[in-house]
Amino acid sequence: MKIVAICGSGIGSSGILKVNAERVLKRLELEADVTAAHLSSLSSDAADAQVILTSAEFVDAIGPTNADVIVIENYFDTEELARKLEAALG
Amino acid sequence: MPLPTLAESAIIVGAEADDWRAAVRLAGRALFESGATLPGYSDEMIRMIDEHGPYVVIAPGLALAHARPGPDVLADGLAVVTLATPVVFGHPHNDPVSVVLGLAIKSAETHLETVAELANVFNDSSAISRLTTAASVAEIQEILGNAS
Structure with a gap:
């Protein structure tokens, strides 16, 4: 299982998504490799991803993909992350 | 590793900002004054938002302004700006913003x-x-967990 967190810079906000996604996955006892990436590296980083975590702003730029695109509103709300990850993976 | 040490110069309490650009510039100024960046980093952070939209508003009331690592970054750094009057970034869920973090990596x-x-x-x-x-620099340092 591969999950990619996307933001404009590949640091900062996508890093927070990665860190919190890993915490939530551990709690849910799900195995996944989570990568933080920026839009311009998306094609290489996300080619084989099952899930993309991002903000609403990037959905159009991400474009067509086989991955489930999950939009996160509050990056610090691990309940929101858990709910949305569980729905996508469960 | 703890958060980059939050110097007094990296904190601005109860600032007035006319709009989100002014608020991000305050965070840029605090990063510059605490020695983390060159002054040009403010423009880099604003450019990220102009280019990609208000995605930096990652939680209700909070913006994490940042740009990519580059020549304007001298050291890892964090700045905290709290606003007397919240500003709008144009985010669909998390506006208005009262706390702007500036992050340099x-x-x-x-x-x-x-x-x-x-x-x-x-x-x-x-x-x-x-x-x-929070009404003082010391309170903010305490919340960020590195009161000295």
Whole structure:
């Protein structure tokens, strides 16, 4: 299982998504490799991803993909992350 | 690794900003004055938002302004600006913003430890409201967990 967190810079906000996604996955006892990436590296980083975590702003730029695109509103709300990850993976 | 030490010069309490650009510039000024960046980093942070939209508003009331590692970054650094009057970034869910964090990262490879510490602080949903009402630099240092 591969999950990619996307933001404009590949640091900062996508890093927070990665860190919190890993915490939530551990709690849910799900195995996944989570990568933080920026839009311009998306094609290489996300080619084989099952899930993309991002903000609403990037959905159009991400474009067509086989991955489930999950939009996160509050990056610090691990309940929101858990709910949305569980729905996508469960 | 704890958060980059939050110097007094990296904190601005109860600032007035006319709009989100002015608020991000205040965070840029605090990063510059604390020695983390050159003055040009403010423009880099604003350019990220102009280019990609208000995605930096990652939680209700909180913006994490940042740009990519580059020549304007001298050292890893964090700045905290609290606003007397919240500003609107144009985010669909998390406006208006009362707390602007400025983040400068020297190398993408090592930054995850820093953001993990940020997550430790802000995964507590009361942290943003406590910062919003904090009246002093010392209070803000305490909330960020590195009071000295």
